[in-house]
Amino acid sequence: MHQRINQRHLILFVEIVRKGSLAKAADELAITHSAASKSLRQLEEDVGDRLLERNRAGVTLTPSGEIFYRYASASLTALRQGIDMIAQSDQHARRAVLLGALPNVAVNILPEAVARFKARHPDIQVRIVTQTNRQLLMQLRLAEIDFVVGRFAEIDEMRGLHFERLYYETMALAARPDHPVFRIGGGVTLEKITEYPLVMPPLGTVIRPEIDRFFLSRGIADLPNVIETLSVEFGRAFVSISDALWIFPRGVLQADLDAGVLREVPVDLAGTEGAVGITTRSEPGLSRVSEEMLQLVRELCLRRARNLHDKKFI
Template structure:
């Protein structure tokens, strides 16, 4: 059976707008990122949905989320957009220095990545390494968009990993730390439930590690923590607990 030709009504602007709305979950933010008006961005998405014949976004909630059809379209749209971008880049000067863009969690960029980048640099290849840090979901969205070449992060839910190749690199322990001289250090028989009266730093709700921490707390009878501060910043956590 012959393949159906691509509908000529689908333009690059449709794909670019769709990818930005999918990444930012907001037409307003996508319009700003693409330097276009919000009505123009909304019209572009509406045109694309009319062309493909199915809704791509769920508009019943505050933020826009992809429908199942939108999830499928995202995989192919991001791949094709990335391939086109790489093709355009390849037409540049053959002598131009390559840029290897690596997405990394803040903890990874501080502990694991430096020696790896050092070994890569020692090979004296004609390439510059660029490190982009952020939450896991944000980094995976950059990977799908082709804005980074690889991501070193945590394993996300299966749905978020669809269409991505991944390899297990390391395992992490979940531990609780306190500042030197903290009253809990004087406890002869420490139990995790003892943290309840104290202010606690917790991973943000959208971080991959948050469910693991919550399960650990619940397993030790901790249902609430006092004065919770949410962050995934390793630097802030170190400074705040000192």
């Protein structure tokens, strides 16, 4: 390692990539933004190449940055694993299950899975990470999490990973129950929908391309009024006080639809289906307790698949 590159440089760089923002990384690490910017600049000088490109959305990795991130994160992971190995020599050391999840699974599948798991293993910590699919898969490759539950990613993002499909899920379009869209005579069209603000997942998420392709295939290339978020809490609160419509995975919205908090807009969203399942690293290596949690998630996903299938024939 270059003599000027130290662990603090690596931690800062990896945190910037994970947060997608230098400012957020600085806040997380409790350092000033100027100090973070100076450290990043010094790191790039020592590496001899630009690692990050800044843009309006935050930061993105350059090709050199992609390579450096892989090894920087791996080195920090190896360091943590070494410390964990020392800690585990104590017979009372706490074990943990770490998994990544997209919102649709975090809402529907994981609460029951975790409840069952904790009933069996109250002493084992469970940590659930919710990020974009791309960020979760990167953490999975680096062994920072044990497995990911969510949608199938693009092929080029699945190298070195294994996906087990468990069920298919469509999008749903929802609004507050007294929304004016429900008073439109002659049925709701996609053109009418675009007259309202649309809450949807951000660019860069695995489900956003499905939504964009859906509208493009119906001749709608421009969505003029979009609010991007993965926050279920914000989406629910925002549509309840506005005329916005919320397009999101059905699994996230179903409980609110059933409870009458939201009402489904009667629009055919065929073509927005996506495979939901479990992604693991191709090589074996899960701990016994992580395997047990994975099996619980698998069973509940398969049960959901049966329920979705049965509803088609009701």
